[in-house]
Amino acid sequence: MDQFHDIRPYNDDEVAEVLYNLVEMPDFINTIIGFRFAKWPKFLQAPLAFGVKLALKRQIAKIKNVHDFQMIVANYMERMIKTTTTNVEYRGIEKLDKNTGYLFLSNHRDIAMDPAFVNYGLYLSGLNTVRIAIGDNLLRRPFVSDLMRLNKSFIVKRSANGIREMMAAFGQLSAYISHSLIKDQANIWIAQKEGRAKDGLDQTDPAIIKMFYISQKKEKIPFSQAMANLKIVPVSISYEYDPCAFDKARELHQKSTTGNYEKAEFEDIDSIKNGIVGQKGKVVVTFGDVMKEDFETPEAFVAEVDRQIISHYAIHSSNKAALAIQQGLPSPDRVFSSYLDRCPQDIRETVLSMYANPLKQQQAYLAK
Structure with missing residues (x-):
């Protein structure tokens, strides 16, 4: 039995069926129309839907596996970089070994673009793309979940209720991350804390490090050795301009003045869209040094991750x-x-x- 079936990315043999089902989802088709043809009159909705479905069916006929899907994503990335950035620079990527699986522990500014820029740099350098940790709060619409899992995303169950369910979710997540890195030699991307650093201050949540350790702790592996086994690389991502800055500021301002902020139902989806199409200026992604066996506690580990992320920030x-x-x-x-x-x-x-x-x-x- 596949113990990770409900959180893992889709496998190659699942891609064709997932894509076929996606094209048949009215919500997916309508979202594309709203994104690409927002200014077109409503009475053209039906013929546009027919045309979009036809175009998508032609495109997905060429996609046989996850790699094929990611090559299409790479083409969109190239276009996005040309139209929304002045330059993208990668620092420290030459230190990475193509035959090693790394856990990229990253600061977090943009929901989709942070892992996308890391992924694109790895792709350009001939390294394996990452399996991306994504919170289930972003997956309220089924087609978003499918698209993310096609692009090698795995699910973090943030909505788990109760201590027992939460601990089970953390244990499954920890086991999946360890399995991906140690057994599969795959690369992983995960943010240093839940949610974006909307105030621009980067800080690692010790709970993330403790979660990493759960599965290896069961095997009586010492903390320092367990962390070394995961080959964790701190990553700093910086944008000259944040496309979502004003929206983030409104949230922070409202929280500071009223003590509360209620998100709109699909606000995170809008943030993803704005992050993709908005102007970013120069983007710099800096890969730090692999964390070694020098840390006996999560707190000491966190201190070094923070030092690297903050000092390497462009x-x-x-x-x-x-x-x-x-x-x-x-x-x-x-x-x-x-x-x-x-x-x-x-x-x-x-x-x-x-x-x-x-x-x-x-x-x-x-x-x-």
């Missing part, structure tokens, strides 16, 4: 400009000043903090 002109403005100095970047002019006044200070915080955090670490 600082952009937008970060410097935001900090200068906070300090009452003239902005050294006209582009950022123009960007800030488009920001609603009530969230302006929150947006400034989001961009200044990574630089402040890095300066504090380097001053230690």
